[in-house]
Amino acid sequence: MTDFIQLFINGLAIGGVYALAAIGFVIVYSATGVVNFAAGQFVMFGTFAGVAMLLNAELPWPVGYGAALLAMALFGALFFAVLYLPLRKSPVVTIIIGTVAIGITMQNAALLAFGSWPFRLPSPVEGVNLTIAGATISAHAIAVVVVTAVMVALLWLLFFRTSLGIGMRAVAQDIQAARLMGLKVNRLLALSWVLAALLAGIAGLMLGPMWFADTSMGDPIALKAFAATIIGGFGSLPGAIVGGLFVGLSEVLGASYVSSAYKDLISFGIMIVFLLVRPQGVFGERVQDRG
Amino acid sequence: MRMTRQEFLKALLAAAAMPWAAAARAQQGSPIVVGATVPMTGPLSLTGKQYHNSLMMAEEDINKAGGINGRNLKIMFEDTQASNSTAVNAFVKLAQETKPALFFLSSYSTQNLAVAPELKKVQVPAFYAGGADAVAESGNEWMFRVRPADSVSAEGMVQCALNVLKAKKPGILYIQNDFGQGGAQTAAKRFEAAGVTVAGMEAYGQNDKDFSAQLLGLRGKGVDVILIFNYPQDGALVLRQAKLLGLKMPLVTSSAALVPAALQLLSPADLDGVWGVVDTFIDPAVGGRMQDFVERYKTKFGTDPDPYGLAYYDGAMLAAEGLRKAGTDPKALRDWLAAVKDWRGIGHVYSYDAKGNGVFDLAVVKSKTGTKSLELVQAIKLN
Amino acid sequence: MSMRFPLLLGIVILIAGLGLSMLLTDYHLRLLNLAVISAIAVIGLNFAFGYAGLISLGHAAFVGTGAYGVALLTTLLGWSPWLALPVAVAGTAIFAVLIGLPLLRLKGHYLALATLGLNVSFSMVAANWIELTGGTNGISRIPELQVAGHALADERSYLWFALAVLAVSAAVAGLIHASRHGRAMIAVRDDETAASMTGIDVTRVKIAAFVLSSIYAAVAGGLFACHMRFISPEDFSYAHSITYLAMLIVGGEGSIVGAILGALLLTFLPEWLRFLGSAYLAFFGVFVLAILVFLPSGLVGFRWPGSLRRDGRSKGPAMVAASKEVRP
The missing domain is CATH 3.40.50.2300 (Response regulator)
Structure with missing residues (x-):
């Protein structure tokens, strides 16, 4: 039982990070129709923004986290202006390959800037362990679960209680209608990129202390976030959350109770089964070939 | 000479x-x-x-x-x-x-x-x-x-577990690549030859970042020593997560987790109770x-x-x-x-020798308590 | 389009390749071999992606199936590579049918993610099924190909053989493109509903394109195994699928000549740019992106203003133009 508690909390924490990455991915997809294959590199950028602010610039953590997130928000806006706008009219395959190419560039730009040696990004609650029912649990894992929950609550408030968020939902539903209703569509589209970058930044900052920060960490996260999105349902926010937590838990519990060698095959296997049997996922859109 | x-x-x-x-x-x-x-x-x-x-x-x-x-x-x-x-x-x-x-x-x-x-x-x-x-x-x-050769290193790790740490129920954790797979197989055979049953073997992928399932699984099987076959970065991460999960048994790592590139990622506490077999004690x-x-x-x-x-x-x-x-x-x-x-x-x-293997000596090291420096436990010469 | 173009293409490939094989040194011959092998795989990808519009991020898994097939049949069962090659290709085709039947109901990014998942799963199984695949240690000592008692041991003689395979592959691809089946694929890509209205069996056409692409991939994989004489899961990771796709995009999707050009360029480019070190991949990403934005039909789509198009019969570009023209 103690083992199960430890595994469960760990799985939740990892799942929380996947969920945040998946939410960012879904927000961009719903608003702009872009399937962002560079989503994993966004998270990696978030971790390295933390490395730059906390380790290189040696800022105290509240300031450093703020600066890192600010940098990520700027990056999201830049991405919108420099990459999204020129590519937005292209066919879906071009956008997929384009974001793959952007991801490769992002990863290797980070490699050039930070080198191949990994970094140890400290957590604000570094070294604090809690004992719950005999299970040792790091305070950081709990913090990750809490932050994920808070972020989900904030997003809900944004999308359902502010005019900004309602506008974003309107754009996601029907961009023409939104434009006709006088919404500043471009601004809302930009905002969705900024939001995605911010969420990836938060995921990255939380991930840094759990793993080491290295520039090749993006791809594995992306694969898991994709699986989470498919399982939860493409374009669905609750789906991204449920999918992320599910992938995180299945990874940790699957490695423990099924096979550690094939644990990733479990989440991909479930993803492929979902694609074949229920491509709209648990909560997702009905149309199969949107975009 | x-x-x-x-x-x-x-x-x-x-x-x-x-x-x-x-x-x-x-x-x-x-x-x-x-x-x-x-x-x-x-x-x-x-x-x-x-x-x-x-x-x-x-x-x-x-x-x-x-x-x-x-x-x-x-x-x-x-x-x-x-x-x-x-x-x-x-x-x-x-x-x-x-x-x-x-x-x-x-x-x-x-x-x-x-x-x-x-x-x-x-x-x-x-x-x-x-x-x-x-x-x-x-x-x-x-x-x-x-x-x-990896089999020489694996043999050294087995000797460390048996002779130095007196393991009765060893567990093995290995990375899924040529190095880890080969080393784990050799180690398992050597334990068997010495009449000691390996209580558990767990693997992880080259890009894996979370080892809690494997480490807790081994602990659940009651192992008294864990042999770890790893590369530098994942090796450091395994050592760190073992401490985060509260594992108390000694860990015997292959040399990669103890190279400078990996040590810079670890704190003295992470290295507590960590033994290792390195090619050379520098x-x-x-x-x-x-x-x-x-x-x-x-x-x-x-x-x-x-x-x-x-x-x-x-x-x-x-x-x-x-x-x-x-x-x-x-x-x-x-x-x-x-x-x-x-x-x-x-x-x-x-x-x-006839197969082009030239090196048969290794060193067992352990971290000095409370520091990140290593000390020599014994040199091993194999045939 | 007549039958002339495919034959001509095959002959041009043979002549150009033979000429080059006389001029180049071993190192460049080796790169040319790799490029020719990649070109076969990319021509295959062109069926699925260029003609039928099926986006696949799992092409390397089929190259790997072919390569592992040849490697296992020759090393475990001691078969001759000449027997192992067709069997491995046939096995891959069956595998592709089994995968394609359920998977090809998906489109767009769903298909992209599913094929990506397929490739990741393939690597995982190849790395972990140690008893069969040797795990990440791979399979070594794959026998050399023998032609009339002469081993294709050096780069030059292997290149002649690989060129012959490429020439035939390209010619056959050209014939298929010009045939009713090729047109059906393009019709399906452009508008599925319209295609099915004209009596095309959309599912069958998609499966056919997918299986054709996997057959070419398996041929390339078999050639790769016999050339390197060592394979390991790393050679067929999804990163290679992305490279194949990039070769097609850079060369020009929907074009056989483009597939060959892209494979050539992206095989030689990293070697020419060795001095860039770590910066190469960053450059690679920007390069592919620039092609996508500024030259969406790839290198073969490049036109010097006002030339070449005048006479619609000019070889390579004309063919691309033909395939482009049916595109909205």
Whole structure:
């Protein structure tokens, strides 16, 4: 039982990070129709923004986290202006390959800037362990679960209680209608990129202390976030959350109770089964070939 | 052939006192070219950088000491990246364009295996540092290993678990690649031969970042020691997560988790109760050539040398001696290398067997409590 | 389009390749071999992606199936490579049918993600099924190909053989493109509903394109195994699938000549740019992106203003133009 508690909390924490990455991915997809294959590199950028602010610039953590997130928000806006706008009219395959190419560039730009040696990004609650029912649990894992929950609550408030968020939902539903209703569509589209970058930044900052920060960490996260999105349902926010937590838990519990060698095959296997049997996922859109 | 410290210092002084004479001699004739294909970019450059550094340092030292019978030694580098195909391209490029008298290959077994057929075509001796036994078993008579084979390391880890830690129910955790799979299998067989049952074996993928399931699984099986076969970064992460999960049993890690690149990621607390089997215990305190090497390496490159890098340095020195004595004829050089017995490098004693394995000694180390420095527990010599 | 173009293409490939094989040194011959092998795989990808519009991020898995097939049949069962090659290709085709039947109901990014998942799963199984695949240690000592008692051991003679295979592959691809089946694929890509209205069996056409692409991939994989004589899971990771796709995009999707040009360029480019070191991949990403934005029909789509198009019969570009013209 103690083992199960430890595994469960760990799985939740990892799942929380996947969920945040998946939410960012879904927000961009719903608003702009872009399937962002560079989503994993966004998270990696978030971790390295933390490395730059906390380790290189040696800022105290509240300031450093703020600066890192600010940098990520700027990056999201830049991405919108420099990459999204020129590519937005292209066919879906071009956008997929384009974001793959952007991801490769992002990863290797980070490699050039930070080198191949990994970094140890400290957590604000570094070294604090809690004992719950005999299970040792790091305070950081709990913090990750809490932050994920808070972020989900904030997003809900944004999308359902502010005019900004309602506008974003309107754009996601029907961009023409939104434009006709006088919404500043471009601004809302930009905002969705900024939001995605911010969420990836938060995921990255939380991930840094759990793993080491290295520039090749993006791809594995992306694969898991994709699986989470498919399982939860493409374009669905609750789906991204449920999918992320599910992938995180299945990874940790699957490695423990099924096979550690094939644990990733479990989440991909479930993803492929979902694609074949229920491509709209648990909560997702009905149309199969949107975009 | 054993050099005392005094003799060594004398030789060094002599070399320092007559740089001009030596340089003048060395300039006669064209340089002797040696090719080196090492991972200088990409994820494997974490360790590859060390080989690059130590080979450059060896080249400089050899030429300062008069080169190869008056001719300079020139090492030409090409990058293998993290790809087998690129490794072969790099090798063919060097073989084609510079016609080296000898090669240094990378320390990644799959790259060694990929290059082996090409090497056989080119017919030039090559040093390599991949540990997989499969490389030696493939029976390529041109290949010479400068490090202990993985089975030797695994055997050393088993001995540490049995003799030093008195393990009764060992567990094994390994990375899913040639190194981890081979090492874990060898270790399991050795435990079995010693009449000890392995209580649990767990694996993880090369890109995995979370090991809680594997570590807790092993703990759940009641293991009293965990043997860990790892690469540098994941090795460091395993050690750290073991502490985060509250594992108390001693851990015996393979050497990768104890190289400087991995140690910089760990805190003293992470290393509490960690044992390891390293190729060479790098300790400047033993003095002599070891101290000289460590200090000069640090001054030159700003980082600590690791045992793999040292193996390449030794390999280069051995190569230089071979080139002096047997000349650049590939066949003669190969035969000379195959006949090397009890050649004393800084890190190892080299004696080549019929399969091109030359190193059979290792060191068991453990972290000093509360620090990140390692101490020697015992040296192991295997047959 | 007549039958002339495919034959001409095959002959041009043979002549150009033979000429080059006489001029180049071993290192460049080796790169040319790799490029020719990649070109076969990319021509295959062109069926699925260029003609039928099926985006696949799992092409390397089929190259790997072919390569592992040849490697296992020759090393475990001691078969001759000449027997192993067709069997491995046939096995891959069956595998592709089994995978394609359920998977090809998906489109767009769903298909992209599913094929990506397929490739990741393939690597995982190849790395972990140690008893069969040797795990990450791979399979070494794959025998050399023999032609009339002469081993294709050196780069030059292997290149002649690989060129012959490429020439035939390209010619056959050209014939298929010009046939009713090729047109059906393009019709399906452009508008599925319209295609099915004209009596095209959309599912069958998609499966056919997918299986054709896997057959070419398996041929390339078999050639790769016999050339390297060592394979390991790393050689067939999804990163290679992305490279194949990039070769097609850079060369020009929907074009056989483009597939060959892209494979050539992206095989030689990293070697020419060795001096860039770590910066190469960053450059690669920007390069592919620039092609996508500024030259969406790839290198073969490049036109010097006002030339070449005048006479609609000019070889390579004309063919691309033909395939482009049916595109909205």
